[in-house]
Structure formats: structure tokens, C-alpha cells
Amino acid sequence: RIHIQDAESDFDCAADDTVLRAALRAGIGFPYECNVGSCGSCRFQVIEGEVEDLWPEAPSLSPRDLKKNRHLACQSRAVADCVIKMRPDPSAVLPHLPTRFAVTLEGLRPLTHDLVEVSLRGTEPVQFVPGQYALLALPGVTGLRAFSMSNIANDDGLWTFIIKRLPGGAGSAWLFEQAKVGSQLHIDGPYGHAGYRAAIDPVLLAASVPAVPGERVLDVGCGTGAAALCLATRVPELHVVGIDIQSPLIELATEIADQNGLLDRVSFETQNILNSAPQCLPNSFEHVMANP
DSSP: OEEETTTTEEEOOOTTSOHHHHHHHTTOOOOOSSSSSSSOTTEEEEEESOEEESOTTOTTOOHHHHHTTEEEGGGEEESSOEEEEOOOOGGGSOSSOOEEEEEEEEEEEEEETTEEEEEEEOSSOBOOOTTOEEEEEOTTOSSOEEEEBSSOOBSSOEEEEEEEOOTTOHHHHHHHHTOOTTOEEEEEEEEOSOOOOOOSHHHHHHHHOOOOTTOEEEEETOTTSHHHHHHHHHSTTOEEEEEESOHHHHHHHHHHHHHTTOTTTEEEEEOOTTSOOGGGSTTSOSEEEEOO
């Protein structure tokens, strides 16, 4: 068991888990970026107890770090109960806590000579934020491999990845040369903070729409609703409908609209613009906007 000094937080760390991933599974905001030992963001200090370094030569650990008994949480395993020193960051708590589970290799679809779409099937619904990644344990390959998901969250247990073959890469070599449909693999995830973030472009898009109070606007491919919410805030008594094919983004957009008191004038729906929808009938809206 691991105790965080001055934070009054404890979490369990399995013998085959790293300090970082065990903390994230427990809902603790342990700062990190790469999860593979390169960036140094997950540095922590051992006050009591002992940890095993999986990569003692990690370039992000300086001689001064080693002298102060600092380690990388993503490259450390606890071999005894420990007291550690680090500063939890609430923003590092993942929206969906990572888990480890078995999957079946369901499909290998070549896209080019060095790109393949890999489809894996689990037994539980898939939850992650677009832009996150998962760690794959491949048979006969030492260490985990990080790949970003290429599909969206779903209830069918489907995980897809587009993977490039790297010269000399053991993981991609296994996928291109040895992998067979029906193989059993293991996934650990989701991880990462590289999800969608609103930039300045939806603000400019909202500013460009010449809407006036009382009109209706359709936002196609609304994402998390940044443009729709900016427009509704700028123009009083305006009604905005946002549609997107990704239901997790629609849920987030609705939550944000609620937090800003705009649900009476802004609504979001999971919808494919290619399918005819009642709200898209002719003359339903005075304006239509989309962020390309």
C-alpha cells in the first residue's frame, strides 16, 4: 500500500502494476504525460519503503534526482509499503479510470503497405475521450505499447487502432507478421490528457454568424458545443441546435450548457447530418454553421 505524504491519500499497488497507473486507477491526480519514462512529469520521492525501477537509465532522471531518491512513477513498482512525496493535481484525474482487461483480436485491415487498422473486442462498454490512448500487451513483446484509439466510445466493446509499421519496431513487427485473428491480447487504459479542447476558432465562427434575437441556428458537427454556446451568449433570445455523431461529446456539450444556464435556448443531439432529421427540414433555421 502507498501513502502520499501531506495529502492524506492512500492507494493499493499490485505487484505487477506501476505506481503511476495504480494511482490513476484509484482516481488520484498523479501528474504525468508520456507514461513511458521519457518526459519526467511523474517524478516522485520515496520517503519510506522501497520501489523497483523498471528503467534505471531513464533519461528524465538526473543524478540529483537519484541522490534524493526520486523515481518515475510510470517506471516504478512498489516492492513494499511506501510513503511517497508528490503533489496531486486534480486536473490529472482521468474522466474514465483506466482498467486492465483481455480482448480478442477481431480484425486486421491493411490500409497501406505500412499502415494497418487493428480491431479488438472486449466484453465491456468502451469509455474514453477522443484523443486518449491505451497500452497494449503483445505476445512475446517486452514492455507495453501505447496506441491512440481511432474509433469512439461505444457499448459494443470495440477498440480500433491505426498502427504504422516502424523499422526495427518489435510491437509493429508482431502485428504485421505474426498477429492472427482470434489472438488474445490485453489492454490497459484509457490514458492521456490530449482530448478535445476548444481554441479560438469556434469563438471566431460564432462571431461571424449574423444572427439576431428570435432566430434559430443549426451547428453541424458541434463537438463540445463551444461555437453554439458562444453564439447563444452573444445573441439574446437566440435558439441554437447542435448536432454531432459522437454521443460523448454531445453529453459533454449538454453538461456545459447546463452549467452556463443556457439549456432553455441551446440543445444538443446525437445525429448524422447525412440522415434526414426533423430539425433539418427546409426553413427550420435561419442560419447554419459548421467548423471545418
